[in-house]
Amino acid sequence: MKILVCISNVPDTTSKINFTGDNKEFDKNGVQYVINPWDEYALTRAIELKEAKGGSVTVLNVGEADAEPNIRKALAIGADDAIRVNAHPKDAFFVAQQITAVAKEGGYDMILMGKESIDYNGFQVHNMVGEMMGIPSVTPAFKLDMVDDSTARLEREIEGGKEVVEVKLPFVASAQQPMCEPRIPNMRGIMTARTKPLKVVEATGGEAKSEYVNYSKPEKKSGVKLIEPENAGELIKLLRNEAKVL
Amino acid sequence: MSVLVFVEGLNGEIKKSSLEAASYGSQVAQAMGTTATAVAIGEVHEEALAKLGEQGISKVLYDADDRLKQFVADAYVKVIATAAQQESAKVLVFSNSNIGAAVGSKLAVRLNGSLATNVTELPKIDGGNFTVTRGVFSGKAFADVNLTSDVKIIAVKKNSTDIISNGGSTATVEKLSADLAESDFAAAPKETVMQDTGGGVLLPEAEIVVSGGRGMKGPENWHLIEELAKELGAATACSKPVSDIGWRPHHEHVGQTGITVSPNLYIAAGISGAIQHLAGVNSSKVIVVINKDPEAPFFKAADYGIVGDALEVLPKLIEAAKALDK
């Protein structure tokens, strides 16, 4: 089974978010980048399936060279090889086009992604790729198993419940917890990752359909109003009369 | 040219998040000098559809095909695309739900449109520019985005738009029938299992959320969270470790790796306020924190706080909530 796992290179959750150039650009200064946390679920599940059924796991990132440390990290976790589409990812549509081009070329049985990137919070690339390729996209899935060699069984979350879906290969799915316990690289993985193939390809096409023009930050909270625990009931009155949320 | 809103039903009624999308859509239509049409799929009562007039919808297209009772992305996309074509829709509005965002993303490809998900404000329409504001960096920032294609697709973040209500207005309801083929149902779910909320409120739709963390000490104390939630008409939630240990089900876990909520009121009892937890709740309008440690990081993100033992504070809140006239 050939599995393609798409990973996004994102600022760590604990990063301070700032903008430069008159709030027109994200300030990368001092920001630590990680593999998008949801994508780690996709990656680990792909490796588990490979271990159980045989095959290969390829990781794919659409981004610039600064994503390579995290691509190597994915190889250290257990992917076999990697592809980086060398481009500045302009928007989700652009990224989906690049993923689709690679996926068509490689003939994968399964394309796994994270549910959502924690930087641009799009929750869209997986469904776009499914539509561009004309194959099912099951998102967000929290369970993924093979029923037989050509059919997978997934459970996806819907508001207020879940759906059980069976699809034929190939398909796209996005992962969320509790699909698996994401793995961290071990020493041996880190050593072997250095020599695993990382292919850099140029972008094809290049249409973006949106233009980020400006950023802003939410207003700062004015500070916490403390209520004595003995008078806890006061809080309910404040929530009704002052905050007006009850 | 018109604005098309996709509305989702639940138990025959329209979901609150879809009433928000309808209100958003009709305001966009007004700004563009046109009308807003809704498209509904599956099991929704006709009266509920007609009542969308209160949100400014003039017409509802309804596809009652039985096979659409459960969510099947490809079939839903076809129905909405048919409606969009029939109405020459230039703007399509969805709720940013798992269903809305999924069909919105697929339609962006099919209709060659610009998509913005997680949208928090009405668009600014200025000459040729159509700009929306969307939440980015997991609640830490907003971005203004120009949608440059002819067709614009917007998925509106839950609880970020007020529901408008023009008392008494009704929408006309028309049947719609898309030419659905067997192949559109290839990825149909085998089974759909809805959670038993015990008559309570669904977490992703909730206006008020009462949430508990490890400081609640054990599942035997959760009746306090549940009782307060019941009194306030709230949904219940929890931190990640609480669902990891199995005190609560996974679908209640909020945060970076769980679900994101943006209620009007989020009450956190015995939760430290780790950054990964805040990522899922930081766009709540009002945050209340109950924690026995005055140094707990959550107080920095809170509007109201009580430094004390949650197991003693919660019963007082329940009592006060009972005394409220509703």
Ligand SMILES: Cc1cc2nc3c(=O)[nH]c(=O)nc-3n(C[C@H](O)[C@H](O)[C@H](O)COP(=O)(O)OP(=O)(O)OC[C@H]3O[C@@H](n4cnc5c(N)ncnc54)[C@H](O)[C@@H]3O)c2cc1C
């Ligand atoms: C203005 C702007 C500036 C950007 N600058 C950068 C930058 O400097 N460096 C950078 O790396 N990215 C950059 N990005 C790209 C961004 O990280 C995303 O790749 C892209 O915007 C899609 O985000 P999304 O939130 O819509 O993805 P979602 O739809 O939320 O993502 C779902 C899943 O798709 C997959 N996926 C998403 N993006 C990629 C990707 N790029 N490669 C492979 N798989 C992916 C992942 O599995 C992810 O979990 C920028 C985006 C914008 C809009």
Ligand SMILES: Cc1cc2nc3c(=O)[nH]c(=O)nc-3n(C[C@H](O)[C@H](O)[C@H](O)COP(=O)(O)OP(=O)(O)OC[C@H]3O[C@@H](n4cnc5c(N)ncnc54)[C@H](O)[C@@H]3O)c2cc1C
């Ligand atoms: C990659 C990653 C992703 C993560 N994703 C998430 C996520 O999505 N959601 C999430 O919640 N966490 C997430 N976490 C975990 C997060 O970092 C915290 O560990 C977690 O949120 C802590 O949960 P807690 O506040 O319930 O428990 P604790 O940190 O143990 O805090 C318990 C709090 O209760 C207080 N307390 C104790 N007794 C009482 C009492 N009697 N009355 C009142 N207060 C009391 C204590 O002072 C303390 O502040 C993630 C972590 C990582 C590394």
